[in-house]
Amino acid sequence: MLLRHTPKEIKERKALTVNPAKTCQPIGAMYAALGIHGCMPHSHGSQGCCAYHRSALTRHYKEPVMAATSSFTEGSSVFGGQANLIQAINNIFTIYNPDIIAVHTTCLSETIGDDVNQICQKARDDGKVPEGKHVIHCNTPSYVGSHITGYSNMLKGIIKYFSKSTGVKKDQINIISGWIEPSDMREIKNIVNQMGIKVVLFPDTSDILDAPQTGVHAFYPKGGTTIPELTSTGDSKFSLALGEFATDAAAKDLDSKCKVKFKTIDLPIGLSATDRFIVALSNAADVDVPSSITEERGRLVDIITDMQQYFYNKRVALFGDPDQLIPLTELLVDLDMKPVYIVSGTSGKVFDRRIKEILAESMPDAKVKNGANADLFLLHQWIKNDPVDLIIGNTYGKYIARDEDIPFLRMGFPILDRVGHSYFPTVGYSGAMRILEKILNLLMDRQDRDSSEESFELVM
Amino acid sequence: MAGILIQREKQVFRKGADKFDMSCEKNSTAGSVSQRACVFCGSRVVLYPIVDALHLIHGPIGCASYTWDIRGALSSGRQLHRMSFSTDLQEKDVVFGGEKRLYQSLIELIDKYKPKSAFVYATCIVGIIGDDVDAVCKRVSNEKGIPVFPVHSEGFKGTKKDGYKTACEALFKLVGTAETKDIGKFSINILGDFNIAGETWMIRDYYNRMGVEVVSTITGDGRTDDIRRAHGASLNVVQCSGSMMYLAKMMKEEYGIPFMRVSYFGIEDTSDALLKVAEFFKDAGITVKTKELIKEETDIYLPEIYKxxxxxxxxxxxxxxxxxxxxxxxxxxxxxxxxxxxxxxxxxxxxxxxxxxxxxxxxxxxxxxxxxxxxxxxxxxxxxxxxxxxxxxxxxxxxxxxxxxxxxxxxxxxxxxxxxxxxxxxxxxxxxxxxxxxxxxxxx
Known part of the structure; x- marks a missing residue:
């Protein structure tokens, strides 16, 4: 249907985003806060923001998502939202009884100039925060950056409030997770367990946004990084930050606050990025890589070997968030595929540099755009001018896929029309195997569909 | 966790046990995990099914992202309403104002898509940074020769209901701007159905079978030109009264068009609705056809339902x-x-x-x-x-x-x-x- 509305001819756009490949900061802060145990995210703004974020997360995870709002009125927008936030804090602790309230701002509360830090302090001073309970905050103006920026800002807020250095280092490593699925966080824990490393993973949405059916609606499911764990991040001997856009700033803050050295690496998506993750883990914890992991890697390489002819030279368009796109592009290059178009609504020069490095040898002419006007409208125009064999991205790619009749692999946020992302990881070697399986299924189904009767193959 | 917020005690009522004194139409208590949305949400859902209009969301990206094609309001024609257009305001716009950006966006979009009308949704911060959205809309309307309506839907200005009202005010400006001489006397507007899963089409079909002319559907599968001549209808039939009563009341005042509230949910309510409309026209032919329709449909579906x-x-x-x-x-x-x-x-x-x-x-x-x-x-x-x-x-x-x-x-x-x-x-x-x-x- 977009076919009829997306012209092939590409014109410079001055001030307009059509079919965005991003959303706003607050939802990222909300998602990050959900990865803390016993935490109630709180949106300081109009109640629509909170409703939209909850709905969007619910559609993606098919899980109840709890978050509260300051419910701004006309009055609060004139006189400031202090009274609303303090009343909210009081009400939330009284009725919903979380351990932590994680406040994030909105475009509205930022524009009217609410000092959320000061308001939270006032709530503490006025005794609205019960003993042993916490209110943390971060600033997430919607007109700066994207949902990834908001995620990053909430991680910074978490470190600011909780990380403490006792002066005695613990034999543990922090893993600061970028914006990935609960299944991915579970897989990362699985990998470090196999390696016998003690880690604090934060945030951790496993057992929160993939909670089992129990007959109970747990307001605070059993998962999530706990307060003692978060506090202890200041005593960890090292931090691994996964995904530069989402986690680098938090890792830096933790280093300057508690002197925890860190390394920022890519999300472990695909073969090479997982290799780097395993090596980084092994170095940081000074442990050997167990054979179970080496063998898993071997199985992944085996699939690539077996199926190389099906990957070879296939043109791919991908869009989404930078931390995913960077290692994913690298995986496609490793598979001998051709990532020809790459789009992210999140701005940042690093993205362009990293992608160009990855593509320098194999695909120097690839079209890469992020930030302003980098949206699905543009991606569609590129595809119309020179088609691809595969599209990878969130659910909104389905319009282009349908209009242009191109196989479509759903990865990223949000996925509104399929399940699986919460349960089956795409990180690590096993995650890469799953990505491969999906790509192969799509390409081979297409080959089956399009082949003539005489060339229709049984054995592929 | 079994408690009720003290502030909410009067919003919960047990029949039999409590004295009835429901406190409602209040702003939500701050800190409550409310299921409610905002003014923008209300305006957006009401206007969005107008399929040949341009819907431009003026603000930071979120409001456009979260409302991109999330409702299945079907179109029998253009699908423009399923795209997401945003001025994507940035920090510098918040400081220096977003009017220029809005103007450019509108011009680019109208040139590209030639919509029949345009709605500009002002989100939370637009009013606060002082953009004169009305002036920009007026200017673009003059330059491009199509109606361009500001929809003042700043989220904090109330609840979803206030958004409905704002949307109705914009619609009201569109009504009455086209010729009505071809419209017969047995004619209605269908108000308050949004064609989710094709529901407006079903209702429209009932009226066609009854011999009643449907001038416009507001807003399911809506068309700008139909709404322009909606004032030529003899009756407004309003479903989902929460969203469309404002428009019906304004049309009654301005054009003297009576309205009736109906529901098309359930066999009883649907039959009542159709009969009420038939009665309104006091036409033997329509009444007969309506009764036939109800009997036909009930005979088909009621036995199925009873199973x-x-x-x-x-x-x-x-x-x-x-x-x-x-x-x-x-x-x-x-x-x-x-x-x-x-x-x-x-x-x-x-x-x-x-x-x-x-x-x-x-x-x-x-x-x-x-x-x-x-x-x-x-x-x-x-x-x-x-x-x-x-x-x-x-x-x-x-x-x-x-x-x-x-x-x-x-x-x-x-x-x-x-x-x-x-x-x-x-x-x-x-x-x-x-x-x-x-x-x-x-x-x-």
Whole structure:
């Protein structure tokens, strides 16, 4: 249907985003806060923001998502939202009884100039925060950056409030997770367990946004990084930050606050990025890589070997968030595929540099755009001018896929029309195997569909 | 966790036990996990089904992202309304103003898509940074020769209901701007149906069969040119009165067009609605055709519906809806298959609505205004309901509790309107209530 509305001819756009490949900061802060145990995210703004974020997360995870709002009125927008936030804090602790309230701002509360830090302090001073309970905050103006920026800002807020250095280092490593699925966080824990490393993973949405059916609606499911764990991040001997856009700033803050050295690496998506993750883990914890992991890697390489002819030279368009796109592009290059178009609504020069490095040898002419006007409208125009064999991205790619009749692999946020992302990881070697399986299924189904009767193959 | 916020005590009512004094139409309590949305949400959902209009969201990106094609308001023509257009305001715009950006965006879009009209949604910060949206709209309208309407839908200015009102004000400006001489006297506007899953088409078809001319559908599968001549209709038939009563009242005042409130949910309400419209025209031909239609449809669908009654009889429901009017119809429709409502609430009901709900419900029924997940979960468990009828945010909660679910909101995939819609509804309720999955779950 977009076919009829997306012209092939590409014109410079001055001030307009059509079919965005991003959303706003607050939802990222909300998602990050959900990865803390016993935490109630709180949106300081109009109640629509909170409703939209909850709905969007619910559609993606098919899980109840709890978050509260300051419910701004006309009055609060004139006189400031202090009274609303303090009343909210009081009400939330009284009725919903979380351990932590994680406040994030909105475009509205930022524009009217609410000092959320000061308001939270006032709530503490006025005794609205019960003993042993916490209110943390971060600033997430919607007109700066994207949902990834908001995620990053909430991680910074978490470190600011909780990380403490006792002066005695613990034999543990922090893993600061970028914006990935609960299944991915579970897989990362699985990998470090196999390696016998003690880690604090934060945030951790496993057992929160993939909670089992129990007959109970747990307001605070059993998962999530706990307060003692978060506090202890200041005593960890090292931090691994996964995904530069989402986690680098938090890792830096933790280093300057508690002197925890860190390394920022890519999300472990695909073969090479997982290799780097395993090596980084092994170095940081000074442990050997167990054979179970080496063998898993071997199985992944085996699939690539077996199926190389099906990957070879296939043109791919991908869009989404930078931390995913960077290692994913690298995986496609490793598979001998051709990532020809790459789009992210999140701005940042690093993205362009990293992608160009990855593509320098194999695909120097690839079209890469992020930030302003980098949206699905543009991606569609590129595809119309020179088609691809595969599209990878969130659910909104389905319009282009349908209009242009191109196989479509759903990865990223949000996925509104399929399940699986919460349960089956795409990180690590096993995650890469799953990505491969999906790509192969799509390409081979297409080959089956399009082949003539005489060339229709049984054995592929 | 079983408690109710003290501030909310007067928004929860137990029939039989409490003295009726429902406090409603209030702003939500700060800190509550409200299921409500904002002014923008209200305006956006009402106007968005106008399929040949440009819908430009003026603000930071979020409001455009979250509302991109999330409602299945179907179009028989252009699909422009399913795209997402945003001025994507950045920090520098917040400092220096976004008017220039808005102007450029509008010009680019109108040149590219040649829409019949344009709606510009002002989101939270637009008013605060002082953009003169009205002036930009006027300028673009003059330059491009199409109506361009500002929709002042700053989220904090109230609830979704206020957004409906704002949307109606914009629509009202469009009404009355085209010739009406071809319109006959047996003519209506269909107000307040949004063509989710093709429901407007079903309703339109009923009126066609009755011999009643439909001048415009506002706004399901809506067309700018139809709305322009809506003032030529003899009657406004208003469903989802929460959103469209404002427009109906303004049209009555300005053009003297009477209106009637109807519901097309359930066989009883649909039949009543069609008969009321027929009566209005006092035309023997229409009346005969209407009665025939009702008989025909009822004969087809009622026996089908009754097939599910044995399984559903005695089952209990929680109903939580946006506008209270929907709840009335649901209570009646559920009664047809022997089901009762044990917990019922709305996001935006008023005193009269709740009084009527009280009258319709059995003793012990819990009635809620602007509820939240804790209350909804606790009351549903307390009343041991078998199915929850609500919207997107309630579905996973119900499932976690081991309770069936039916989406009566915009996420529904099947048309629930009219005679056939009632069968669809009963089938959906039946499939969830009787699902074998409940054999594997723990029900606390």
């Amino acid at each position: 599910y009654r044995d399984n559903l009889k005695g089952k209990k429901t929680t109903v939580y809806v946006g506008g209270a009017f929907k709840a009335f119809s649901l209570i009646k429709a559920l009664d047809v298959v022997g089901m009762s409502v044990a917990v019922v609430g709305s996001q935006t009901g008023n005193q009269d609505d709740y009084a009527r709900l009280k009258k319709m419900c059995d003793e012990g029924t819990i009635i809620l205004d602007d509820s939240n997940p804790v209350e909804l979960a606790n009351f549903s468990l307390e009343k041991k309901v078998d199915i929850f009828i609500g919207g997107v945010k309630e579905r996973p909660m119900a499932y976690k509790l081991g309770i069936g679910f039916c989406d009566h909101n915009h996420h529904r995939k099947e048309a629930l309107t009219g005679f056939k819609g009632m069968l669809n509804f009963v089938k959906e309720v039946h499939s969830s209530v009787m699902s074998p999955v409940w054999r594997f779950t723990n029900r606390k």
